[in-house]
Amino acid sequence: MIEYLLILYNKMKSLKNIQYLFLALSILTISCSTDDDSSENLSGENNLTMEFDNSVNGDDLILNTTAYTNSNGERITINRFNYIVSNFVLIDSEGNEFTYPKDESYFVISEEAGLNEVQLTNIPAGEYVALRFGVGVDQEKYLQGAEGQGDFLQTAESTNMLWSWLTGYKFLNFEGSFTTAANIEAQDFKIHMGSHGSSLDNYKEFTVDLPTKALVSSNLSPIVHFKVDANQILDGQNKILLSEKSVVMIDEVKSPQIATNAAAMFSVDHIHNGENHDH
Amino acid sequence: MNILPILALQNIKNIEMKKFIYIQLIFAFSLSTFASEENTNSLYFDSNPFYKYTYEDCDFCGCGSSGGGMGYGTVGNENFIGLRYIYQSYKSRDGIFNNSPWVDENFNTLQLWGKIPVTKKLSLTAIVPYHFHNREFINNTTQRIDGLGDISILAFYSVITPVPDGLFENQQSKYKHSLELGGGIKIPTGDYNRSNNAGSVNPSFQVGTGSYDYVAALNYSVGYKNWGLGFMTNYTFKTENKDEYHFGDQFTYGVNLSKVYNTVKIDKIIPFIGLAGEVFNENESYGLPVADTQGSVIFTRIGTELSLGKLSTGVNFMLPLTQNLNSGNVEANYRLGLHLNYTL
Numbered sequence: 375m376i377e378y379l380l381i382l383y384n385k386m387k388s389l390k391n392i393q394y395l396f397l398a399l400s401i402l403t404i405s406c407s408t409d410d411d412s413s414e415n416l417s418g419e420n421n422l423t424m425e426f427d428n429s430v431n432g433d434d435l436i437l438n439t440t441a442y443t444n445s446n447g448e449r450i451t452i453n454r455f456n457y458i459v460s461n462f463v464l465i466d467s468e469g470n471e472f473t474y475p476k477d478e479s480y481f482v483i484s485e486e487a488g489l490n491e492v493q494l495t496n497i498p499a500g501e502y503v504a505l506r507f508g509v510g511v512d513q514e515k516y517l518q519g520a521e522g523q524g525d526f527l528q529t530a531e532s533t534n535m536l537w538s539w540l541t542g543y544k545f546l547n548f549e550g551s552f553t554t555a556a557n558i559e560a561q562d563f564k565i566h567m568g569s570h571g572s573s574l575d576n577y578k579e580f581t582v583d584l585p586t587k588a589l590v591s592s593n594l595s596p597i598v599h600f601k602v603d604a605n606q607i608l609d610g611q612n613k614i615l616l617s618e619k620s621v622v623m624i625d626e627v628k629s630p631q632i633a634t635n636a637a638a639m640f641s642v643d644h645i646h647n648g649e650n651h652d653h
Numbered sequence: 654m655n656i657l658p659i660l661a662l663q664n665i666k667n668i669e670m671k672k673f674i675y676i677q678l679i680f681a682f683s684l685s686t687f688a689s690e691e692n693t694n695s696l697y698f699d700s701n702p703f704y705k706y707t708y709e710d711c712d713f714c715g716c717g718s719s720g721g722g723m724g725y726g727t728v729g730n731e732n733f734i735g736l737r738y739i740y741q742s743y744k745s746r747d748g749i750f751n752n753s754p755w756v757d758e759n760f761n762t763l764q765l766w767g768k769i770p771v772t773k774k775l776s777l778t779a780i781v782p783y784h785f786h787n788r789e790f791i792n793n794t795t796q797r798i799d800g801l802g803d804i805s806i807l808a809f810y811s812v813i814t815p816v817p818d819g820l821f822e823n824q825q826s827k828y829k830h831s832l833e834l835g836g837g838i839k840i841p842t843g844d845y846n847r848s849n850n851a852g853s854v855n856p857s858f859q860v861g862t863g864s865y866d867y868v869a870a871l872n873y874s875v876g877y878k879n880w881g882l883g884f885m886t887n888y889t890f891k892t893e894n895k896d897e898y899h900f901g902d903q904f905t906y907g908v909n910l911s912k913v914y915n916t917v918k919i920d921k922i923i924p925f926i927g928l929a930g931e932v933f934n935e936n937e938s939y940g941l942p943v944a945d946t947q948g949s950v951i952f953t954r955i956g957t958e959l960s961l962g963k964l965s966t967g968v969n970f971m972l973p974l975t976q977n978l979n980s981g982n983v984e985a986n987y988r989l990g991l992h993l994n995y996t997l
């Protein structure tokens with residue numbers, strides 16, 4: 375580059391022509407607009423980490439502290455926010471799907487226990503554009519019986535995500551207190567949503583698009599940063615009034631509505647592409 | 654009169670202190686105006702009042718080869734070598750939520766800079782920065798990075814050179830103007846650390862971009878009597894670094910109004926006010942756009958220069974007028990620059 379400038383200077387000296395300066399500038403411009411397209415061939419396999427960042431209505435969720443008023447006119451303080459995410463499927467830019475091994479595809483996210491991260495291992499290289507997964511445990515898994523659950527049964531029990539084996543898993547355990555304009559005395563609420571054995575199936579799957587591609591290769595291990603909005607549970611597509619019913623467990627009307635709402639809690643805020651060894 | 658101790662400036666966090674500095678600068682400005690009134694028509698009268706911006710390298714995003722958008726200008730003394738200190742105060746959001754905490758970021762840069770003549774029309778400009786940045790997280794841990802930054806070398810060609818005034822009246826002109834075009838390169842001599850780009854906080858917390866970046870610059874100034882109006886603009890084409898991170902291109906522009914006063918004790922006092930703007934393109938990581946990395950900011954600027962014999966010194970303060978950096982996740986608080994130059 376310095377040589378360019380010296381050559382340029384000599385030319386200018388002899389010709390006194392500033393056109394050379396423009397020439398030099400265009401050389402600089404051309405030399406820096408090299409290949410931007412980094413769609414190099416990705417190969418090998420690596421981890422894909424998902425971070426579930428819990429929030430309420432755009433604010434960070436802080437248990438027992440954050441109080442907010444939802445559009446139902448109820449002021450809510452959240453004391454517990456646990457849920458099960460499962461059956462992950464990664465979809466690449468060409469529409470190919472990679473299904474994560476089913477037996478390893480069940481995770482509890484718990485704000486109180488500090489469980490916010492899920493690591494999927496041995497993901498084949500690719501440019502992933504979307505993730506499909508579910509909230510809760512599907513009937514197929516449940517019908518494998520207690521032995522078929524592996525370690526997950528223990529995890530669910532220790533994180534308050536199990537009623538009893540016969541009743542089944544709580545897919546969502548959302549608790550706290552609330553006040554209304556009519557009743558300013560704080561009252562507890564409990565939203566425990568699940569499938570209740572095999573009689574009522576509330577397991578729901580959905581697809582979440584990624585804002586940028588998540589790149590996986592032998593040296594690229596992305597982090598998918600989810601923004602999870604707890605406000606959706608009561609104040610989503612279906613409006614669930616706590617003043618109508620403050621403890622919702624086995625409810626043929628409200629539980630499926632809550633399941634639908636919960637499926638809409640998830641969006642991806644951003645992706646960290648890179649090696650991400652030290653995350 | 655207006656050179657504040659550097660140490661005191663390092664960690665100015667509260668607004669009171671900022672106000673103090675601003676008042677100090679206004680004071681210096683008015684004092685210099687006052688001090689010169691009686692001497693403006695003496696034989697020290699200098700009719701070359703250009704306040705020149707040879708190269709204004711701002712650089713907040715991509716960490717600054719020189720830092721601060723403080724202007725690369727000295728008055729009259731075309732060629733110099735000097736030392737400049739730049740302090741930039743930012744805050745950036747640590748997290749993705751509306752109530753996520755803000756992190757205070759202090760960007761300090763000490764740089765060796767100079768403009769060396771090659772011929773009458775051509776000069777070389779070089780900036781060698783040393784950065785020492787820090788930021789304090791909400792859990793009271795402090796992250797520090799320091800080290801040599803990215804060195805810039807630019808060549809400037811004078812397209813229009815103002816004719817010096819002669820002794821006789823017909824050899825003097827009221828209006829003068831100058832135009833310089835330049836181009837150069839920023840070399841990745843500073844360390845780039847990809848992990849500093851991984852979080853939700855300011856991706857520009859680096860001492861180097863890790864990339865070879867190319868600069869095109871244009872400076873135009875016009876002078877009338879002892880007033881000067883300077884326009885400068887430059888565009889930095891940034892390239893992808895070896896870690897496959899690509900800082901967005903950067904466009905910088907500024908305008909300054911200055912006036913030269915000559916006194917008996919101090920050769921020249923040149924207060925100035927102006928605006929300085931910066932526009933940043935989106936960064937890319939592995940060829941994919943990184944959300945919330947573009948933005949722009951416009952600063953108001955006030956400062957003054959003093960020259961005494963071969964030495965000149967200046968102070969320069971910038972407050973944002975309007976800004977939208979990183980989708981509001983980064984906010985520039987203010988910038989301060991001090992320099993001491995020796996005329997070659």
